[in-house]
Amino acid sequence: MPHHRDVQRVQTFTTSQAPPRLLNHVRRLVEDAFAGEFSDDDWKHTLEGWHVVVVESGTPLAHAAVVGRCLEVDGRPFHTGYVEGVATAPAKHGQGFGSLAMSELMQLLRAEFEFGALSTGRHGFYERLGWERWRGPTFVRHGPELVRTEGEDDGVMVLRFDRSLAVDVSGSISCEARTGDDW
DSSP states (O other): OOOOTTEEEEEEEEGGGSOHHHHHHHHHHHHHHTTTOOOHHHHHHHOSSEEEEEEETTEEEEEEEEEEEEEEETTEEEEEEEEEEEEEOGGGTTSSHHHHHHHHHHHHHHHHOSEEEEEOSOHHHHHTTTOEEOOSOEEEEETTEEEEOGGGTTTEEEEOOGGGGGOOTTSOEEEEOOSSOOO
16 A cells, blocks of 8 residues: 555545536546547546545546446345446555545445455456455346357456355356446
8 A cells, every 4th residue: 555645535425415526537547548448438436436546746547437227146136336437546556545535435335245356367356355256157138138248258357245244256247238338
C-alpha cells in the first residue's frame, strides 16, 4: 500500500453522489489506463453503483467501481458486487494505488453484497488480494435461455465471503445479458 504523504484521501461515493467534474476525471483516468480499449458501454457498466477513488492533490490516481448484479451459481442466485473500471493512472502503476482502491472496495463488497465477481486478464493482481479464478463453465442468461460463453471461462474471478464461502468455484456461473461485454 502507498504511504505517500501527499495522498489526500480515498473517496467512496455512489454514482449519484459523484461530483460531475470528478466523474469526468475518473472516466479520463480509466480510458488512459485501458489505452483506448474502454468503450462507452464499459463506462456505462461502471455507473449506477459505488466508486472508490484514490485522490492526490485533487487528481484521481486510481479507481474501482462495483455495481449490483445477479449472478447464479449452479442455478442459485447471489446478490453480487460486480467490479468494473479498475484502473490506475499509467504514470502511477506499481505504487500500490490500485491495490488501495481495491482493498477499500472489497470492504464495501463484504458489507453490501453476498459475493464478489469480475472479469479480467490480470489474474495475479487480483489473486494477491484474495480473489480466485472461476474454474467452471460460464454462461449468459437471455431471459430463460442460457448461452455458453467459453471465451470468458478464463477471465472470471470471484471473491467468496460469509454465505458465499461454500460456493463451488468449479460449478456453472451465469450473468444476465447486457449491452457491450456481458462479463
